[in-house]
Amino acid sequence: MKLLRVGPVGAEIPVVMDGGGHTFDVSSVTADFDGAFFAGGGLERLVAAAGDLPGIDLSGKRIGPPIARPGAVLCIGMNYAAHAAESGSAPPTVPILFYKSPNTVIGPDDEVLIPRGSAKTDWEVELGVVIGKTARYLPSREAALECVAGYVLSNDVSERAFQLETSGGQWSKGKSCETFNPLGPYLVTVDEVGDPQGLRLQSWVNGEPRQDSNTRDMIFDVAEIVYQLSQVLVLDPGDLVNTGTPQGVALSGRFPFLEAGDVMELEIERLGRQRQVLGQA
Secondary structure (H helix, E strand, O other), X not given: OEEEEEOOOOOOEEEEEOOOOOEEEOOOOOOOOOXXXXXXXXXXXXHHHOOOOOEOOOOOOOEXXXXXXXXXXXXXXXXXXXXXXXXXXXXXXXXXXXXXXXXXXXXXXXXXXEOOOOOOEEOOEEEEEEEOOOEOOOOOHXXXXXXXXXXXXXEOOEEHHHHHHOOOOOOHHHOOOOOOEEEOOOXXXXXXXXXXXXXXXXXXXXXXXXXXXXXXHEOOOHHHHHHHHHOOOOEOOOOEXXXXXXXXXXXXXXXXXXXXXXXXXXXXXXXXXXXXEEEEX
């Protein structure tokens, strides 16, 4: 099952897409795909309502982020060895955690704004994990996976000077600029994705390939990330966890940073494709 939110910014309605690509308005089941929906057995209610939902034509409609503004956006840094190397760092021995502001989350095809004063805006294709159950002091990796509602394509847009040169040692300045987390087009439930550690990730800028890797190359897999995070914080239903990006970003020095008018395209196997045009804040 795929979950989408469709409509103007701030007025999206919840939609479900079935395995045949048919789309249904589920606003009679839930007002939104938010923390309360996941915590209250919302996925199970959608399954129970199947067959009694009105169809909806998405032609010409904006696709919003597939989850309402999360309570937290937690990000894992340098989680692919080759990306750590191109960043000039050794692979981490424990997950590196940083935060993005939740208001960075936008739709998969919405405009991304280059911040004022920026010269080093960068792209990052990532597997996003949406939490479905409260994760607190989990006992095992298996329990961690039981807390996952689904997976989503995420672009962890970054401003590298803000992140590394004027950050004071914390990365969030370069991660939390407005529009810096395009998400979607849809959330795909765990039963449809299967093993999250075998998904191809790709990105392009102006049609030229940039990143091409696989989630099997993650240093810390999804189960380990959720398990370890639960030992130091509480993950709530509806929270988003970005699991890191592979090699092929501008920070490597092999590609130019982004400019207004550039086009980013990103894709993850089974999770869809997104496209953003860069504007200027």
